[in-house]
Amino acid sequence: MGLLPRTERTPDGRRLVADRVVDADPETVWTLLTDTERWPDWGPSVSDVRSSDRIIEAGTTGTVRVAGGPWVPFEVDTCEDYRWTWRVARIPATGHRVEPAAGGGTRVVFEIPLLAAGYAVVCARALDRIAELAERDP
Numbered sequence: 049m050g051l052l053p054r055t056e057r058t059p060d061g062r063r064l065v066a067d068r069v070v071d072a073d074p075e076t077v078w079t080l081l082t083d084t085e086r087w088p089d090w091g092p093s094v095s096d097v098r099s100s101d102r103i104i105e106a107g108t109t110g111t112v113r114v115a116g117g118p119w120v121p122f123e124v125d126t127c128e129d130y131r132w133t134w135r136v137a138r139i140p141a142t143g144h145r146v147e148p149a150a151g152g153g154t155r156v157v158f159e160i161p162l163l164a165a166g167y168a169v170v171c172a173r174a175l176d177r178i179a180e181l182a183e184r185d186p
Contacts, residue, residue: 053160053168058143059126060133063159066168068175069149070156072182077146077154078130079103080182084110090177092170104132112136133159142171154182 056065070077080086084099092115099110108124122141125133131145143159156178158171 053165053171055162056159058159059131060140060143060159062162063143064162064165064168065157065159066171066175067155067157068179069151069153070179070182071153074130074146074148074154077156077178077182080178081144081146081156082127082132084108086181087112090174090181092173092177142167 053064053066055062058065080090082104084097084102084104087094087097094112095115096113097110098119099108101108104124104127106124106127108127109122111119111121113119120137122134122136125135125140127133130147131143133143134141140161141164142161143157145157145159147155147157149155156175158174160167160171
């Protein structure tokens with residue numbers, strides 16, 4: 049992870065932000081984040097996905113199988129301008145965004161609701177996996 053998680057104002061209010069710079073272009077990283085078939089590759093808490101759309105958009109619905117647990121419904125709330133947010137079991141969950149990084153590469157960001165601060169550890173592992181995948185398969 050680039051820096052320790054910190055609070056930041058997002059379009060959804062104050063969130064804890066975990067981020068990392070990846071040596072890949074924004075489109076490569078965005079494709080990885082929005083392709084539901086790739087979520088288990090980088091998401092430590094996701095073991096499987098059933099989705100109305102392979103590539104998400106606002107309104108995409110489905111279920112995710114939580115690692116070692118049940119299938120949980122999700123709905124993508126927003127998906128535009130290299131940022132998407134969703135609700136899992138009707139609860140606002142992490143936001144995801146990519147942006148050009150100063151000095152090159154892409155900054156990958158997870159926006160974590162403050163009440164879910166403990167999830168930052170999972171997001172840190174996800175950022176490592178995203179970097180491995182994006183830098184390996186440009």
